């Protein structure tokens with residue numbers, strides 16, 4: 001089995017990816033998406049959203065990172081995929097599930113689920129641009145507002161030559177509302193022969209085992225659960241119990257090492273508040289801490305509070 005850290009724009013950025021893969025258990029990470037519209041993007045955009053490119057496309061602890069692109073124009077997607085590879089990305093992942101209205105209005109992300117033919121053309125163009133030995137992969141939701149074409153979409157992606165497919169088991173309209181419909185992943189898995197990775201609502205080992213049974217997939221991608229329980233990859237693999245709160249506190253402190261003062265002065269205070277909201281889903285102590293931290297604006301104030309608790 002593989003546990004893959006999900007792409008999460010604005011949340012799982014390079015510092016968070018470094019921290020979580022440092023805790024361990026991950027086999028692969030997908031970067032936040034890079035939006036491709038109608039140009040070959042400058043190299044600095046690639047490095048900004050996937051800083052690991054400068055380090056062999058691996059996090060500090062050595063976990064491989066695959067860069068994700070989002071866009072609907074085959075030619076521009078292919079050119080940007082080629083640039084990603086030239087900069088050292090270990091393959092390219094394609095996002096066909098983003099629900100952001102801005103992206104959907106210009107027919108990108110989840111809007112493409114209405115047009116399996118366009119998905120086919122994008123995957124094919126990118127597959128041809130990425131050297132054969134490197135993966136060209138895709139990530140989908142089950143559809144825009146109904147699930148009736150999910151198998152057709154998956155078959156189009158396979159026919160276009162994708163190496164593997166991750167399925168977030170909900171439609172765009174279902175957003176992030178539980179439950180995830182893992183049974184549709186099984187239908188997809190039966191209909192195609194490339195590896196399928198299950199995604200959606202896995203917060204514990206019990207969830208994973210249920211998802212595995214229903215979807216028939218061993219490989220899983222975890223997103224919000226990975227933020228809520230920092231060692232969830234190990235928990236899912238059965239090698240560790242859920243991390244105690246005292247260790248979570250130490251990680252919150254350690255995260256300050258990644259403060260990027262020059263470019264993002266408020267990086268740590270903003271991110272720690274955001275992260276605490278996810279952690280609060282699994283640790284009630286995080287709720288109390290958030291109440292105390294939310295009024296603090298400066299990194300040293302937050303750190304001294306955390307040190308007093310740790």
Ligand SMILES: Cc1cc2nc3c(=O)[nH]c(=O)nc-3n(C[C@H](O)[C@H](O)[C@H](O)COP(=O)(O)O)c2cc1C
Nearest residue numbers: 006007008009011032033095168200201222223224
């Ligand atoms: C804040 C946030 C940002 C996300 N950004 C991306 C993204 O950049 N690319 C993508 O393919 N999916 C993105 N997703 C979707 C996740 O990768 C994942 O499919 C979804 O959260 C379901 O998995 P989970 O239930 O384990 O969280 C995002 C999700 C969240 C919550």
